Amino acid sequence: MSARIAVIGCGQWGQNHVRTLSSLGALAAISDNDPVRAEHLSNQYGVPQLSLEALLASDQIDAATVALPPYLHGTVARQVLSSGKDVLIEKPIALDPLDAAETVELAKSSGQLLMVGHVLRFHPVYEALAQQVAEGRIGELRHIVATRLGLGRFLGMDAVWDLAPHDLSMVLDLAGSHTVTMKSMRSTILSNETDVADIRLTFDNGITAEIHVSRISPFRDRRLSVIGTEGMLTFDDLLPDGQKLAFYGHRVWAEGSQHAFHHADPVYLDVPPGLPLTREMEHFIHCVETRSMPRTGAEEAALVVALLSTASPRA
Incomplete structure (x- = not known):
């Protein structure tokens, strides 16, 4: 069965996720706090708009991409992982190394895939x-x-x-x-x-x-x-x-x-x-379907956040 992927966060970059996953036949649902935007995208791409809770509970979704303000990435990604779904998180995966490490450890213990959106x-x-x-x-x-x-x-x-x-x-x-x-x-x-x-x-x-x-x-x-x-x-x-x-x-x-x-x-x-972005999403789909480790995976994601924090500590 082809991977069924939802998009959480449909702002400017999240909409690129929606469009690309739809073109690849993998878009299963969207979730966004703006009801007008969510309804428009739902109608445009022919997929349901779901609350985050409903998305996490759905057995019709295998994985999700998370494209939210970075301070929300860790919290939402951990909810996705805890629901038994794989996740691709836009960069950076967190604004604090401890937050990033918590997400990485949960991915390891849950057996779910964690990929970071380093699109270049x-x-x-x-x-x-x-x-x-x-x-x-x-x-x-x-x-x-x-x-x-x-x-x-x-x-x-x-x-x-x-x-x-x-x-x-x-x-x-x-x-x-x-x-x-x-x-x-x-x-x-x-x-x-x-x-x-x-x-x-x-x-x-x-x-x-x-x-x-x-x-x-x-x-x-x-x-x-x-x-x-x-x-x-x-x-x-x-x-x-x-x-x-x-x-x-x-x-x-x-x-x-x-x-x-x-x-x-x-x-x-x-x-x-x-x-x-198309190649990145194709890789994520391949990893979800074959259980292959992502090229831009959890360990690198945490290291990037640690280096960013060292280069420019946040208050």
């Missing part, structure tokens, strides 16, 4: 970059740089919690090591919370990373770069298709007491098309 991990360009790194295209991975700059999104959480989770998830995946130390610098410039932050990570396997986030930048920048001993790769999400993934054959080597380098023009790599 399912971007076909990121997947291609990660495959190139794994296959040795850049030699030995040494350093990762993630940049996420723009103007706006003052949503009741600071720039670290809003902008850094996706980049942390990609960095953790690429580094392949979850023993990490962190340093961060953050500044309040135009609002009353962190507007700009620089995060530095050092992994126990020697890989280093830096993440730069800003919500007061006059320009947009969405790049992920990986630097290795035999070259470099860059995922630039603002470039057109066909140019988003570039390989640079740059090299640096020692010559006596000095260093020399070779500069190479970019080589753009072909990437199969695909929508990240």
